[in-house]
Amino acid sequence: MNIGLCIGGAIAAIWMVGSICRHKRGKNKIIYIVEDKCTGCQRCLRRCRYRVLDKISNAKFARVIVKHPNQCTACGDCLSACKFNALKLVKKTNNSI
Numbered sequence: 001m002n003i004g005l006c007i008g009g010a011i012a013a014i015w016m017v018g019s020i021c022r023h024k025r026g027k028n029k030i031i032y033i034v035e036d037k038c039t040g041c042q043r044c045l046r047r048c049r050y051r052v053l054d055k056i057s058n059a060k061f062a063r064v065i066v067k068h069p070n071q072c073t074a075c076g077d078c079l080s081a082c083k084f085n086a087l088k089l090v091k092k093t094n095n096s097i
């Protein structure tokens with residue numbers, strides 16, 4: 001058997017297990033943006049596979065917003081992308097979605 005295929009399959013399996021664990025951990029949680037810490041760099045936006053976030057800007061500021069909260073799986077991928085500590089996972093409330 002091709003060793004490259006074996007390694008590729010193992011990496012894919014590890015990624016899938018990690019993804020499932022992240023989703024379970026984030027159950028009942030949702031992303032929250034700390035507005036005064038967000039610089040609008042968009043690193044989180046590019047990291048999110050679910051297109052939850054969007055950028056807003058004008059002459060005075062730029063930051064991200066949670067545009068599609070119902071699509072957030074609380075996977076936490078965007079958290080590690082933010083260098084400014086501007087993202088948190090918080091408990092969902094009735095007003096969250």
Ligand code: SF4
Nearest residue numbers: 038039041042044082
């Ligand atoms: S990575 Fe952090 S600072 Fe950059 S846009 Fe996202 S929340 Fe804002």
Ligand code: SF4
Nearest residue numbers: 048072073075076078
């Ligand atoms: S927690 Fe996951 S799904 Fe939610 S905004 Fe961040 S990267 Fe997207």
